[in-house]
Each structure stands twice: as structure tokens, then as C-alpha cells.
Amino acid sequence: MVKTLKDVAQVAGVSSATVSLVLNGHAHGRVSADLVERVEKAAQKLNYRPNLVARSLRTQESKTIGIISNDVATSPFAGAMLSGAQEVAWRNGWFLLLVNTNGDRVIEKAATRSLIQRNVDGVIYAAMFHQEIETPEYLNNQQVVLLDCIDSEKKLDSVVPDDYQGAVNAVEYLISQGHTKIAHISFDPTSIASQKRKRAYRDVLTKFGIEFREDYLIGDRDAIAQEGYLLTKKLLELDDRPTAIFTGNDRMAMGAYAAINESGLLIPSDISVIGFDNQTYLADALMPALTTIQLPHLEMGAWAVTRLLEVIDSQNSEPLKRMGQVIACPLVVRDSVAPPRK
Incomplete structure (x- = not known):
């Protein structure tokens, strides 16, 4: 049988009001130390648990x-x-x-x-x-x-998340490694994340005096591995292919890996890849492990x-x-x- 506040009061030999003060943490300065101890021991003996629904109705x-x-x-x-x-x-x-x-x-x-x-x-x-x-x-x-x-x-x-600054971090890292032929695989243009990452990509190129190439910025569909695969294949078919690819997310990077491996190229010696998300069980499981941007979930x-x-x-x-x-x-x-x- 569920024990009530009245049961605790009866065992402790005090009023229900005193039990309420003690068990709700309002005893200081209002209830003596002796009574607090008696109430706590009685509640423990009865394995008393407060009715949270009733308490919420009372206290709002x-x-x-x-x-x-x-x-x-x-x-x-x-x-x-x-x-x-x-x-x-x-x-x-x-x-x-x-x-x-x-x-x-x-x-x-x-x-x-x-x-x-x-x-x-x-x-x-x-x-x-x-x-x-x-x-x-x-x-x-x-x-x-x-x-x-x-x-x-x-x-x-x-x-x-600060998608813009995250993308800045990605592109600037590629530039710091010596890359100037950097492609970006984007996704749904209505997505705030996609818009910010794409804008950051272009802004960083401008900041470092690197020519923006229309054929290096592709993608306007779903942010999935299949899109990453197909779009990377297009980039690899260019006469002057990029030396690095910044993908809109890690799933697209996984697709990029498949296309690059299929072409006989090696990551990162022939072409570098950087993602976005740091998706658990994906980014660190790819071979080689994916350099990426952490979404701060x-x-x-x-x-x-x-x-x-x-x-x-x-x-x-x-x-x-x-x-x-x-x-x-x-x-x-x-x-x-x-x-x-x-």
C-alpha cells in the first residue's frame, strides 16, 4: 500500500504540515533539528515517496x-x-x-x-x-x-550552431595545407546550414585571393552519400580537377570517398576531403578517418x-x-x- 504524508506524520508523531516543511526542504529556521531527524527517519522507514502529480497541482x-x-x-x-x-x-x-x-x-x-x-x-x-x-x-x-x-x-x-564559422574553419584549414583548387559540394539551397556554409566557402576564397570557379561549386539536392558520390565523380571528370573537396556534411563525404576510391585515386595523397558534422560512427570509421567540423549538439x-x-x-x-x-x-x-x- 502506498504510504502518504499523513502516515509519515503519524509515525514521526508530528503534524502533516511539519512533514511537508521537512520533505520539501523548507525546515530551516522553522522546524527543530530533532523533529527534522524524526521525520526523515519515519519517511525512510515507510519508504515514503511524494506524489509528484499532486505536488505539481498544488505548487504549479x-x-x-x-x-x-x-x-x-x-x-x-x-x-x-x-x-x-x-x-x-x-x-x-x-x-x-x-x-x-x-x-x-x-x-x-x-x-x-x-x-x-x-x-x-x-x-x-x-x-x-x-x-x-x-x-x-x-x-x-x-x-x-x-x-x-x-x-x-x-x-x-x-x-x-555557427555553420558559417565552421565552414570558414574547414576552408582555411585546406588553404593552410597548401590547397588553392578547392571544391565545395553543397546541398539543399533552402537550408540555412547550406546557405551559410556555401557563403563561407566563397568568402574565404576571396579573403585569400583565390579565384572562385563555378565548376568547383556544385550540389543543390539532398545531403546524402549518393549525392556526394555522383557529384564527386563530376568533379573528378574535370580537366583541371580540384586537389581538395569540402563536402556539405559527413554523409556526402562518405559518398566522395567511394567515388575517389573507384577512380583509383588515394585520400589524402591525391585528393583531400573534409566534411562537416563529425557524425558519430561515420567520420572516425572511414578509411582514412575523416577530418571534419564538429556540430556542437x-x-x-x-x-x-x-x-x-x-x-x-x-x-x-x-x-x-x-x-x-x-x-x-x-x-x-x-x-x-x-x-x-x-
Whole structure:
């Protein structure tokens, strides 16, 4: 039989109000040390567990954060993102409830209402990749932080990766190794990530006085290995082929590897490849291991929860005053880049 607060009070020989003060951490200066010890021993003896649902109805605080994901829970980056969020939540005594909607607005709306009915204190709305969204109306009047996306009306706080600077890091590294014939395989031109990486590629070439070549910038479809393979084959067919390829992501780099190996060329002695994402179980598993740019999913997950907790409970949360955040994407050097052949 489930023990109640009244049962603890009866065993300890005190009032229910005293038990409530002790077990909710409000005994200091209000309850004697002797009574605190008696209540704690009684609760331990009865294996008492508080009714969190009843407590949330009474205090209007559930110590729970809802995460609504359009597809992030099934993406290869979910583990790091959720790990960062969970670590901060747990350290501060909060719990996470995750709902993955697979981009279905009907499911998303129902899930949001369900989380609100369960009295969650705030919501993190997470996207699979850096993108702009229209904030769902059913998130109005809720405490919300966006993760890996921004809202078109710029009303909500958000955290996203610095795709532009990450791409700058990639191209500048290739140049530092002596490359001037650098191609870029891009993807969906409507993607914010794609736009920023492409712009960075061109800006760095201009910065270093390297001629931009239209035939070295290709790709406007899906960011998948098959596209990387087909587009790399086109680059290798050029009379003056590039000595290095910067791919839009690691999956496209995997396709590039296949095309290069099929052509009889070697990575990195004949042609260098650098990716973007540092995708787990892919970038470090390729042969040779892929030099790439790290997407900061762990840090973004942690920042989103930290920011939301500050909004919910500014007096007892970790300080974080900045509105909005862009998190750095560092270079991860492995074995797929080398100076070009003389």
C-alpha cells in the first residue's frame, strides 16, 4: 500500500504540515533539528515517496521540461543533444519528457497539449537541423526555447550552431595545407546550414585571393552519400580537377570517398576531403578517418535547458544572461587532408 504524508506524520508523531516543511526542504529556521531527524527517519522507514502529480497541482511546478522534436530523436545526433540536455536538467533536479513527432503537425499539436496538461514548466522545441520555423500557435503563452532552429518572427530564444564559422574553419584549414583548387559540394539551397556554409566557402576564397570557379561549386539536392558520390565523380571528370573537396556534411563525404576510391585515386595523397558534422560512427570509421567540423549538439542541448531553467526560475538557476546563442563548430583533424602533390 502506498504510504502518504499523513502516515509519515503519524509515525514521526508530528503534524502533516511539519512533514511537508521537512520533505520539501523548507525546515530551516522553522522546524527543530530533532523533529527534522524524526521525520526523515519515519519517511525512510515507510519508504515514503511524494506524489509528484499532486505536488505539481498544488505548487504549479512539476520540475519537468518537455522536449518536442520534429525528428531529432531518430537522427544520428540525438544522443549528444539529449545527453547535454539531460545532464543539465538532472544536475538541477529536473526531468525531461521527450516526444518525437516525425514532422507530423497533428501529432505535434496533440503532444504539446498533452505536455501542457501534465503541467510541464517549459518546453524545448528541437529541430533535426539548423532551420527557420513558424512557431506553432499552441506554444503561445508557454516558456519555450528553440533548439537547432529559429522562429521566423524572432520572438523566441534559441540556440543554433555557427555553420558559417565552421565552414570558414574547414576552408582555411585546406588553404593552410597548401590547397588553392578547392571544391565545395553543397546541398539543399533552402537550408540555412547550406546557405551559410556555401557563403563561407566563397568568402574565404576571396579573403585569400583565390579565384572562385563555378565548376568547383556544385550540389543543390539532398545531403546524402549518393549525392556526394555522383557529384564527386563530376568533379573528378574535370580537366583541371580540384586537389581538395569540402563536402556539405559527413554523409556526402562518405559518398566522395567511394567515388575517389573507384577512380583509383588515394585520400589524402591525391585528393583531400573534409566534411562537416563529425557524425558519430561515420567520420572516425572511414578509411582514412575523416577530418571534419564538429556540430556542437551536446553543447546546444545543455544550453537550451540552462536557458529555459533561467527563464522558469531565475533565482535558483545557473546564470545565463545572453538572449539567443550561436555555438562554435570546431575543426576535428584526422587523416583525410594532406598538402597537394607538387
